[in-house]
Amino acid sequence: MSDRRNLFNKVxxxxxxxxxxxxxxxxxxxxxxxxxxxxxxAFEILRDRNLKVAYPNQTVATVDHIVPTSDQSRPFQDxxxxxxxxxxxxxxxxxxxxxxxxxxxxxxxxxVVGPEQGLTQPGMTIVCGDSHTSTHGAFGAIAIGIGTSNxxxxxxxxxxxxxxxxxxxxxxNGNLAPGVYAKDVILYIIQKLGVQGGVGYxxxxxxxxxxxxxxxxxMTVCNMSIEGGxxxxxxxxxxxxxxxxxxxxxxxTGDEFERAAAWWLTLASGDDAxxxxxxxxxxxxxxxxxxxxxxxxxSVGVSQPLPNVADCDAGEQTLIKEALDFMGLAEGExxxxxxxxxxxxxxxxxxxxxxxxxxxxxxEGHKVADSVKAIVVPGSQLVRQQAMQEGxxxxxxxxxxxxxxxxxxxxxxxxxxxxxxxxxxxxSSNRNFKGRQGxxxxxxxxxxxxxxxxxxxxxxxxxxxxFAGATV
Amino acid sequence: MxxxxxSVNGTGIPLMLDDIDTDRIIxxxxxxxxxxxxxxxxxxxxxxxxxxxxxxxxxxxxxxxVLVAGRNxxxxxxxxxxxxxxxxxxxxxxxxxxxxxxFFGNCCSLGVAAVTxxxxxxxxxxxxxxxxxxxxxxxxxxxxxxxxxxxxxxxxMPSSAREALVSGEWxxxxxxxxxxxxxxxxxxxxxYLNAFSA
Numbered sequence: 121m122s123d124r125r126n127l128f129n130k131v132x133x134x135x136x137x138x139x140x141x142x143x144x145x146x147x148x149x150x151x152x153x154x155x156x157x158x159x160x161x162a163f164e165i166l167r168d169r170n171l172k173v174a175y176p177n178q179t180v181a182t183v184d185h186i187v188p189t190s191d192q193s194r195p196f197q198d199x200x201x202x203x204x205x206x207x208x209x210x211x212x213x214x215x216x217x218x219x220x221x222x223x224x225x226x227x228x229x230x231x232v233v234g235p236e237q238g239l240t241q242p243g244m245t246i247v248c249g250d251s252h253t254s255t256h257g258a259f260g261a262i263a264i265g266i267g268t269s270n271x272x273x274x275x276x277x278x279x280x281x282x283x284x285x286x287x288x289x290x291x292x293n294g295n296l297a298p299g300v301y302a303k304d305v306i307l308y309i310i311q312k313l314g315v316q317g318g319v320g321y322x323x324x325x326x327x328x329x330x331x332x333x334x335x336x337x338x339m340t341v342c343n344m345s346i347e348g349g350x351x352x353x354x355x356x357x358x359x360x361x362x363x364x365x366x367x368x369x370x371x372x373t374g375d376e377f378e379r380a381a382a383w384w385l386t387l388a389s390g391d392d393a394x395x396x397x398x399x400x401x402x403x404x405x406x407x408x409x410x411x412x413x414x415x416x417x418x419s420v421g422v423s424q425p426l427p428n429v430a431d432c433d434a435g436e437q438t439l440i441k442e443a444l445d446f447m448g449l450a451e452g453e454x455x456x457x458x459x460x461x462x463x464x465x466x467x468x469x470x471x472x473x474x475x476x477x478x479x480x481x482x483x484e485g486h487k488v489a490d491s492v493k494a495i496v497v498p499g500s501q502l503v504r505q506q507a508m509q510e511g512x513x514x515x516x517x518x519x520x521x522x523x524x525x526x527x528x529x530x531x532x533x534x535x536x537x538x539x540x541x542x543x544x545x546x547x548s549s550n551r552n553f554k555g556r557q558g559x560x561x562x563x564x565x566x567x568x569x570x571x572x573x574x575x576x577x578x579x580x581x582x583x584x585x586x587f588a589g590a591t592v
Numbered sequence: 593m594x595x596x597x598x599s600v601n602g603t604g605i606p607l608m609l610d611d612i613d614t615d616r617i618i619x620x621x622x623x624x625x626x627x628x629x630x631x632x633x634x635x636x637x638x639x640x641x642x643x644x645x646x647x648x649x650x651x652x653x654x655x656x657x658v659l660v661a662g663r664n665x666x667x668x669x670x671x672x673x674x675x676x677x678x679x680x681x682x683x684x685x686x687x688x689x690x691x692x693x694x695f696f697g698n699c700c701s702l703g704v705a706a707v708t709x710x711x712x713x714x715x716x717x718x719x720x721x722x723x724x725x726x727x728x729x730x731x732x733x734x735x736x737x738x739x740x741x742x743x744x745x746x747x748x749m750p751s752s753a754r755e756a757l758v759s760g761e762w763x764x765x766x767x768x769x770x771x772x773x774x775x776x777x778x779x780x781x782x783x784y785l786n787a788f789s790a
Contacts, residue, residue, distance in 0.1 A: 134781075134782065135782070137775055137778045138771060138774055144752045146768060146771055146774075148775065148779070148782065150782065150784060150785070158671065160626035160627075161626070164626075165765070198624070201624055204625075243784060244784060250669075251668065253670075265670040265694055267672035267675075267697060267701060268672040269672060269698065269702065269764075269765075270697065270698075272765060273764055276765060276768070276769065277765070277768040277769055277771075277775060280764070281752075281764055281767075283750065315611055315664060316664040316667070316690060319690065319693055320693070346694075349664070349667065349693075351693045351694060372787070376788055379788040379789065380788045383783055415611050415613075415667075439611060442609070532615075532620045532669075534620045551615070551668060551669075553616065553668060554615070554616055555615060555638045556615050556620075558620070558621070561642065
């Protein structure tokens, strides 16, 4: 039995409308984010049952998955994408839901937009029909991805049934070495705990390493909780959380903000908080990390070789062989030096200002290798605008990157941005599943945006710590 | 009630790979749709194209309704399109070593019985299905067993999900709506909906 003093249980209890005899809690949802891919069928369910959106002010929509990042003129060239855009426009209009559409200026990846607008706040329950909703846990919220039937339930009632998960405290202490980023920390955690290790758990990320991270870095960590099997991951709110939110459009002002901030800070797990499980790691053990396989746990430090199949657990060998075959990589070989064809900087994991600034710092003064197609896709229109004010687009374009409009893009390739054939992509996104980036045989190597930038220039996986000219 | 699902009775199809993600079950390009109609045609589309021996390509498994699967089945994306595509292909029950949580929840919403069994039992069941297709499997949610020929194994399912299927009360929307008064009252206790004064 968890102690209620950890943040997760405090926030859960606050939203418990009723708990059924079978242990299912009807949980009130404070913020419902929707997008064009997983909502149309949910609105159809409402129409079929003659239901309204119960609390339209608690729902905000944007468009991200299918939007083209080059030519955004309407109708879209892809008729199916156009149909989905029309559907969300009609649904939001008819049901009274605010839509941050392409011409709005605030459109972007739903998990970038929520925090940016201050919609995401500590102490909330947040759901979205997207597994990377865990991102919002960076603010000390319970944030989980849901399916379309759940989307309909939340639209119609602002609640859903959930079983309370256990809470595992994932502690990382110490300073990250130069060239090691939040992305490397979460890839390391997933490598250690496995892609299924978090099933049945919420992850609380705690320790001095996370304390020292910016809010954007914390979002990168929480974003990939689901890749470790944890539907939700969070970090306790602190003064950084408060200062990030101060002045954002959807956050209260004046005395109300001060009351909010005071309350947010009370939610943090106390020093004596209890957890169902705890693991502890040292930041010093983490190096720039690269995936080599077809699950996000199949990764190595960039200086390390790929595993030898015979050295792995018997139960893992089939999957490792399947991964090596698909990737066309040999066991025992170094990951460094693996040639790439495409470099993608973007996605809800790594498309925020700090990601773009760091990548731009690496590429400045260099050229993308001739054999590499490189694209930068900012996470939102506001990120894009800010980056352009800082001149980052010129740094990228001068180096040979394409500078695109905001969206999910090549993370899951529902828009025209796709790998071709067996291309290998160095990607700042979150999933290296078979076929994830749009070509059934395309291959993905996950890494930090800085490492993607270095790979783009070298034309192969490089160690950012040795990268020519970069002072990391 | 007509929605009661006390058991699933049908032929099996084996897919004993681990960490099968929802992108593999239904590639993202098939999510460009506003209904779930027709998704059954594309279940495991890319895996099938690359592997002629993929079980979903084999005529002897056509018409199967019980999928026998490995560890962490349905990991990754929250897309309900994944269980929708399996369901529309004909799958009514999945017996796996374990499930990813969002996928499991989506199965519950759709009335697809997602039960777990031990790896050893699953390996035996998969071998039996492969050896003599079509092999009928009965997944009984009341006795929590799966039987196929002389093989009988125990299966598990969280009690809330099992009771919902067996009683036919897996229309969660209806149950949630029945608490609308309690929801309205609850809102008055949520600090961020009451100017942080609640």
